[in-house]
Amino acid sequence: MSPTDPSNMVLEARNLAKSFGSNTVLRDIDVEIRRGQVVALIGPSGSGKTTVLRSLNGLEIPDAGTVTFGSGDASSGLAINFGAKVGKKDLAALRDRSAMVFQQFNLFPHMTVLKNVIEGPVQVQKRPKAEAIAEAERLLERVGLADKRDAYPFELSGGQQQRVGIVRALALKPQLLLFDEPTSALDPELVGDVLGVIKELAEEGWTMVIVTHELAFAQHVADEVIFMDGGVVVERGPAAEVLRAPRQERTKLFVKRLQHDV
Numbered sequence: 001m002s003p004t005d006p007s008n009m010v011l012e013a014r015n016l017a018k019s020f021g022s023n024t025v026l027r028d029i030d031v032e033i034r035r036g037q038v039v040a041l042i043g044p045s046g047s048g049k050t051t052v053l054r055s056l057n058g059l060e061i062p063d064a065g066t067v068t069f070g071s072g073d074a075s076s077g078l079a080i081n082f083g084a085k086v087g088k089k090d091l092a093a094l095r096d097r098s099a100m101v102f103q104q105f106n107l108f109p110h111m112t113v114l115k116n117v118i119e120g121p122v123q124v125q126k127r128p129k130a131e132a133i134a135e136a137e138r139l140l141e142r143v144g145l146a147d148k149r150d151a152y153p154f155e156l157s158g159g160q161q162q163r164v165g166i167v168r169a170l171a172l173k174p175q176l177l178l179f180d181e182p183t184s185a186l187d188p189e190l191v192g193d194v195l196g197v198i199k200e201l202a203e204e205g206w207t208m209v210i211v212t213h214e215l216a217f218a219q220h221v222a223d224e225v226i227f228m229d230g231g232v233v234v235e236r237g238p239a240a241e242v243l244r245a246p247r248q249e250r251t252k253l254f255v256k257r258l259q260h261d262v
Contacts, residue, residue, distance in 0.1 A: 008034045008035050009032065009033075009034055009035075009068075009070070010033045010034060010035050010037075010069070010070065010175055010176055010207050011031070011032075011033045011056060011067065011068070011069050011070075011098075011176060012031070012032050012033075012067070012068045013029065013030060013031040013032075013052075013055070013056060013065060013066070013067045013068075014030050014065055014066045014068075015028045015029070015030065015064060015065040015066065016028070016029040016030075016031075016052065016055050016062045016064070016065035016067075016082070017029075017062060017063050017064040017065055018048075018051055018055065018060065018062045018063050019063060024231055025048045025051050025231050026048050026051055026052060026055070026062065026231050027231045027232045028065075028232070029048070029052055029055075029065070029228075029231075029232070029233060030233070031052065031056070031209075031226070033176065033207060033209060034207070035205075035207055036205040036206075036207055037207055037208075037223045037224065038202045038206075038207075038208045038209075038210065038221055038222045038223050038224075039208070039209045039210070039222060039223065039224045039225075039226060040209075040210050040211075040212055040218035040221070040222035040224070040225045040226070040239065041053065041209065041210070041211045041212075041226050041228060042211075042212065042213070042215065042218060042225060042226070042227050042228070042254075043227055043228035043229050043234075043254065044229060044254065047228040047229045047230065047231070048228050048230075048231040048232075049211045049228055050180055050181070050211055052228070053100075053178050053180055053209060053211050054100075054180075055067070055082075056098065056176075056178060056209065057094055057095050057097075057098040057100060057176075057178060058080075058086075058091040058094045058095055059095075059100065061082060061086065061091075062082040063082065063083075064082055064083045065082050065083070066079065066080060066081050066082065066083075067079075067080050067082070067094065068080075069094060069097050069175070070097070070175070078090070078093050078094060078097070080094060096124075096125075097174060097175045097176060098174050098175065098176040098177070098178055099120075099168075099169035099170070099172045099174040099176075099177055099178065100169065100178045100179075100180065101162070101165050101166050101169050101177065101178065101179045101180065101182050102165060102180055103180045103181045103182065103184055103185055104185055105153070105158070105161040105162055105164075105165050105185070106165065107153040107161055107164060107165065107168075108153075109152065109153050109154065110152075111152075112149065112150050112151060112152055113140065113145065113148050113149050113150070113151050113152075113153075113156070113164050114133065114136055114137075114140075114149040114150065116153070116164060116168055117132075117136040117139070117140070117164065117167050117168050117171050118132040118133055118136050118171065119168075120168065120171065120172050121135070121136075121171050121172060124172075125172065132171070135171055136149075136167070136171055137149065139167040139170050139171060140164075140167055142167075143163040143166065143167055143197055144163070145160060145163055145164065145167070148160065148164075157190060158185060158186045158187060158190055159186055159187075159190030159191075159193045159194055162182055162183070162185075162186065162190075162194045163193065163194060163197060165182075166182075166194070166197055166198070166201075170201075175207065176207050176208070176209070177201065177206055177207065177208045177209075178208070178209050179198065179208065179209070179210040179211065179212070180211050181211050181212060181213065182194055182198065182210070182212070183195060183212070183214060184213065191214070195214065195217050198210070198217075198221065199217075199220070199221055202221045210222070213258070215243055215255065215258050218239055218243065219239050219240060219243045219244070220239075221239075222239040223238070223239065224236060224237065224238060224239065225237065225238075225239045225242040225243060227242060227246070227248075227250075227251045227254065229250055229254070234248050234250050234251055235247060235248045235250075235251045242255075243255055
């Protein structure tokens with residue numbers, strides 16, 4: 001299937017705009033994500049990266065713009081115009097198609113690892129509990145945490161908690177995985193384990209959008225890099241081009257400042 005084939009489109013966002021009071025954080029943002037593609041959002045703190053990510057699944061409600069999911073498949077397509085009133089049903093349908101891995105893990109502290117993982121599939125997706133448990137155990141084994149199924153989040157390291165967060169997202173069987181700076185809350189020695197899991201997912205063909213400051217990781221894993229600053233897209237293109245030979249001066253300055261990571 002050609003990358004430009006319309007049926008290969010997973011999500012298309014157009015003209016996303018968002019303000020918090022007098023502070024405009026997004027201005028006419030366009031994002032296209034195709035099946036099996038990994039898109040990295042990079043930029044300085046406060047550039048709007050996380051707001052874009054959260055807008056893609058309705059955790060943040062933009063003031064304007066559209067998000068179209070599955071545009072090439074009318075049977076499962078979903079189009080939301082944020083400039084109009086958006087109903088709870090449409091937001092639920094949008095969120096059902098993607099899963100978020102959060103910066104601060106966001107695990108339920110009163111639930112075991114296993115219960116954290118099966119909560120969404122059982123309570124939200126109404127899947128049989130036995131099926132959800134079997135899938136959770138398979139995924140925990142995959143990330144080296146099979147022996148932690150009955151542990152509580154406080155008993156885990158930050159890296160282990162984030163791997164549980166990834167398993168929780170995978171258990172929902174989403175069309176799109178969203179990562180919000182998945183390593184920024186981790187001690188440096190724990191970063192590699194989490195990035196390794198994400199790299200494996202990319203190699204398996206998962207469709208992902210990743211907000212990250214790990215430029216070397218973005219260069220090796222992402223198909224496309226989008227550099228943002230001041231709520232706008234400054235530059236976008238293949239990862240190697242944007243990170244090794246950026247065209248825009250603002251991108252050059254940002255990459256140079258972090259070049260020890262590239």
